[in-house]
Amino acid sequence: MLEATNEVGNVALQAGGTLTDPSAAAALAVGLAALGAGYAERGIGSAAVGAMAEDEDLFVNGLILTVLPETIVILALVVVFIV
């Protein structure tokens, strides 16, 4: 198993190295940003649902605040276009 992984690593390195490839790094950046946004939305989302359960009028505010961290994914997407 270990040898097999080494093998894969070698192949990857010979093919130009996974992480040194600019587009792979950009993809990783977007992925990590999305992960962060998802984690932030988890907390905000549950708080928003809690607030909405008490007062229906808070639906719009809750929705806006919940998707606010999504902006960070959009900013990260810029990286894809400049590399």
Place this chain on the structure above:
Amino acid sequence: MSAVGSSNPEYVVARVRARRGSLYGDEEYRKLVRMGPSEIARFMEESSYGAEINALGSRHGGVDLIEYALNRNLAEQFDAILDWSEGTLYDLVARYLRKFDAWNVKTVIRGVYTDADQSDVEVDLIRAGEFADRRIRRLLEADSIEAVIEVLEDTIYGDPLREAYAEYEETDVLVPLENAVDRAFYERLLSGLPDDEPTQQYEAFLKAEVDFRNAANALRLARSGADIDPAAYFIEGGDLFTRESLARLARNLDELVEYIADSQYADELGPALRELEEADSLIAFEHATDAALLAYGDRLGTVHPVSVTPVISYILAKEREVENIRAIARGKEAGLSADEIESELVIT
């Protein structure tokens, strides 16, 4: 919901904060103080107590209606909080709310002792604790203290009550049983708390509560001069007293007052202690401890916004509101003037 899974403070805190906004403020209290009992009931019907007032309105009236509606609303709100909470949050909230279980157990035991009617006991219960309705029903159906203890066998009150029962049989007074319930509650309250910052603040609050309770008990004993062993009423877990120091201090009022005035609570309780020395009245002291706890509770809710502390802060504020409305209604019934009632309220 239950103590399994990860904790979900965001959801609970958001709901609790929304509810906190609908608690009565200065303005409402000023209006309530100038109303009669039936007007208070009508005022409550238009606020968050509407459902309870309507449900109980046909069976009760006047101050009783207000009292039962308050109890039921309190129970429903706290039950809901327990329902929403999961994981560690549930554990931390349940610790505090178990005090209503202790209250219910004591009420049932007292009811059995005085041969009170089952329905009379039932309206005095506050179903806000952890006990399920089925257990409460079985408690109400118990016709002897022995049977009550049997129902509680598998709870934290089982063993302490069984031990205290022997003493009760000898002396035929309820004090050992009630002490056993209280002690079981306080021991569970402070043991095995998780070690993070918000929890430490929560713990400091619980300790202050235990300290104030010990201080009030000691002051009462010292003033009455009764020949009771103060150590028997000592509640474990506080910072201020040890069993020995309390026993020693409760014999001498001046020393006790001085000891409290030199403690870490000097800032909060100083003015009340001076009043105690001058006017010789314990009421001011008890109000000062209540106000200090409430002020601490308010502060508690803002330091760590996403933790257990805002939830506890709301629970305290809600309890205080219920007590204030009850004081207003009972004061009106007894014919006190608006100013006298206002001095009984604890408002921050």
